[in-house]
Amino acid sequence: MLKIFTLPLVLYFSTCAAALSANAVCVDLKQKSGFSFEGTLSYSIFVGPPNYEDFRKGDSPEPTYILKLDAPICATGDEFLNPSEPFDKIQVYPADSGTTGRFLSRDLRRLVGKRVVVEGNSAFGAHTGHHHASLLLPITNIAIPFDPTKGYGTAMTTVQAFYMALGAANGNEASKFVVSEKRSSGAFSANAITNQFLPNSRVFY
Numbered sequence: 001m002l003k004i005f006t007l008p009l010v011l012y013f014s015t016c017a018a019a020l021s022a023n024a025v026c027v028d029l030k031q032k033s034g035f036s037f038e039g040t041l042s043y044s045i046f047v048g049p050p051n052y053e054d055f056r057k058g059d060s061p062e063p064t065y066i067l068k069l070d071a072p073i074c075a076t077g078d079e080f081l082n083p084s085e086p087f088d089k090i091q092v093y094p095a096d097s098g099t100t101g102r103f104l105s106r107d108l109r110r111l112v113g114k115r116v117v118v119e120g121n122s123a124f125g126a127h128t129g130h131h132h133a134s135l136l137l138p139i140t141n142i143a144i145p146f147d148p149t150k151g152y153g154t155a156m157t158t159v160q161a162f163y164m165a166l167g168a169a170n171g172n173e174a175s176k177f178v179v180s181e182k183r184s185s186g187a188f189s190a191n192a193i194t195n196q197f198l199p200n201s202r203v204f205y
Contacts, residue, residue: 080125095138
């Protein structure tokens with residue numbers, strides 16, 4: 001009876017694995033630069049050398065920052081990663097060991113537990129005991145992602161609309177977002193905005 005179910009089960013799990021890989025977005029690691037990922041940042045201390053087993057037995061601690069992605073991805077172009085095996089964790093660390101790296105280390109500590117966007121270059125697959133996620137990324141920047149919904153119900157939406165009108169070179173539309181007492185004449189009137197602000201509107205971008 002066991003033999004009867006063995007083949008269907010193998011086919012089922014093979015199909016599931018293939019479907020998961022097909023749905024995952026694959027990153028080409030051969031491009032080397034311009035990598036950007038968004039997820040939740042966490043901090044863990046892993047067991048390090050010499051035996052990678054137990055701190056209490058003399059193995060050194062390895063503090064590590066891990067970015068947990070919302071959905072699994074896969075990667076191509078690296079001998080240590082199988083494109084058919086998706087993953088959802090990336091080990092991140094400052095790419096620079098100088099002043100920039102110290103600022104990034106500070107930001108990493110500050111942003112633990114938060115949703116962040118990281119940018120970096122030269123991502124690679126894990127291949128030593130010091131690597132604690134499938135993909136490693138030396139980062140050049142980390143930030144809180146912009147959330148447009150934070151402006152809902154606040155004056156921020158008015159400011160956004162004003163600058164959008166400036167960006168569209170439309171003084172009449174921009175003046176609509178200025179209080180009526182100031183838009184009828186003076187620096188914030190439609191004509192003044194058109195003549196004075198729009199030629200220099202590039203400063204807002």
